Amino acid sequence: MAKSPESEHPIKAYGYAARDTSGVLSPFTFSRRATGDKDVRFKILYCGICHSDLHFAKNEWGMSTYPILPGHEIVGVVTEVGNKVEKFKVGDNVGVGCLVGSCGSCQSCANDLESYCPKQILTYGFPYHDGTYTYGGYSDHMVADEHFVLRWPENLPLDSGAPLLCAGITTYSPLRYFGLDKPGMKVGVVGLGGLGHVAVKFAKAFGAEVTVLSTSPAKKQEALEGLKADHFIVSKDPEQMQSATNSLDGIIDTVSASHPIEPLLSVLKPAGKLVFVGVPEKPIEISTYSLIMGRKIVTGSATGGLKETQEMLDFAAKHGVTADIELIPMDYVNTAMDRVLKSDVRYRFVIDVANTLKAP
Ligand code: NAP
Ligand code: ZN
Numbered sequence: 152m153a154k155s156p157e158s159e160h161p162i163k164a165y166g167y168a169a170r171d172t173s174g175v176l177s178p179f180t181f182s183r184r185a186t187g188d189k190d191v192r193f194k195i196l197y198c199g200i201c202h203s204d205l206h207f208a209k210n211e212w213g214m215s216t217y218p219i220l221p222g223h224e225i226v227g228v229v230t231e232v233g234n235k236v237e238k239f240k241v242g243d244n245v246g247v248g249c250l251v252g253s254c255g256s257c258q259s260c261a262n263d264l265e266s267y268c269p270k271q272i273l274t275y276g277f278p279y280h281d282g283t284y285t286y287g288g289y290s291d292h293m294v295a296d297e298h299f300v301l302r303w304p305e306n307l308p309l310d311s312g313a314p315l316l317c318a319g320i321t322t323y324s325p326l327r328y329f330g331l332d333k334p335g336m337k338v339g340v341v342g343l344g345g346l347g348h349v350a351v352k353f354a355k356a357f358g359a360e361v362t363v364l365s366t367s368p369a370k371k372q373e374a375l376e377g378l379k380a381d382h383f384i385v386s387k388d389p390e391q392m393q394s395a396t397n398s399l400d401g402i403i404d405t406v407s408a409s410h411p412i413e414p415l416l417s418v419l420k421p422a423g424k425l426v427f428v429g430v431p432e433k434p435i436e437i438s439t440y441s442l443i444m445g446r447k448i449v450t451g452s453a454t455g456g457l458k459e460t461q462e463m464l465d466f467a468a469k470h471g472v473t474a475d476i477e478l479i480p481m482d483y484v485n486t487a488m489d490r491v492l493k494s495d496v497r498y499r500f501v502i503d504v505a506n507t508l509k510a511p
């Protein structure tokens with residue numbers, strides 16, 4: 152018989168997990184493996200709440216295995232390292248993002264693109280190499296292979312920097328890969344949530360001219376003044392969309408729910424790129440005509456490799472890019488998730504894990 156989450160490993164651990172598709176999280180005790188030769192063990196300080204955590208907790212992508220313990224924007228302090236660990240020592244601040252494993256030998260892994268490895272192991276809800284399921288950052292501590300652990304830059308805040316581990320790399324990577332990181336590029340960001348607001352900050356740091364396309368008119372002032380976006384368009388307003396026809400080199404679409412795509416294609420220049428990073432439950436519908444008329448490109452992007460994630464953290468530290476956060480106690484997590492669903496967060500919830508997660 153398979154062992155229970157509490158007894159499969161030697162080290163006791165606790166956190167908050169969802170048990171079924173209601174997605175409601177409650178206290179959960181489990182266990183974590185002993186520190187292996189290449190492992191880094193760390194106490195969790197902060198963990199961001201990504202919309203993917205909601206998708207997973209409610210099994211919206213049909214791939215969740217319960218209990219599911221979310222959290223992949225994890226910042227902590229090292230408490231133990233394995234004999235063969237080279238990059239870290241006890242007391243270092245570290246981060247873990249969406250990945251804790253990959254095959255290490257495929258073409259993607261060989262090119263530092265672990266997020267495209269067909270055998271990637273996500274930080275939570277995935278079988279690890281030893282067959283036991285991974286548990287994420289809504290928990291007291293964690294252990295991960297050092298390859299998947301990020302060095303935390305000295306001047307990067309631990310709390311408002313945490314969301315960079317998913318929201319940050321997921322927007323930084325496509326901006327770079329699709330050439331939208333050049334001064335003067337006209338970049339659109341669809342959906343001003345956790346990913347979207349960080350996308351605006353990175354695009355501005357690259358020198359782009361940034362247009363926010365949002366369904367929330369109330370976010371206009373903050374977008375223009377707080378986030379320093381150059382333009383703000385209410386995407387549901389056909390007149391405002393019309394005024395932006397053929398104006399953008401590329402769009403990063405961060406929307407978490409189904410929404411009309413054709414209007415977004417119309418605001419792209421010829422050969423413009425629409426890059427999906429948001430993952431709505433349902434497939435999208437596009438008429439080929441709107442692609443043909445202008446040779447427009449529709450594509451997608453998944454987080455980023457470990458090397459690029461480190462580069463992104465260092466860039467963020469240098470350019471002062473952090474998330475705008477609301478720091479919350481652990482027992483607020485269900486309310487926070489309800490508010491994320493209503494787009495009622497400016498712009499990322501971060502759980503103050505070390506100070507508020509109570510031992511069972
Ligand atoms: P979030 O904070 O909830 O932001 C999503 C934003 O989308 C909302 O703030 C809202 O912005 C807009 N939106 C929500 N519902 C909408 C609707 N029905 N129609 C139009 N716009 C709507 O979520 P997030 O954490 O940024 O994550 C966004 C998506 O990216 C999720 O699907 C998540 O799973 C996915 N994701 C993907 C990757 C990847 O590797 N590709 C990594 C992380 C996350 P406005 O109010 O401005 O309209
Ligand atoms: Zn995420």
Ligand code: ZN
Nearest residue numbers: 254257260268
């Ligand atoms: Zn691989």
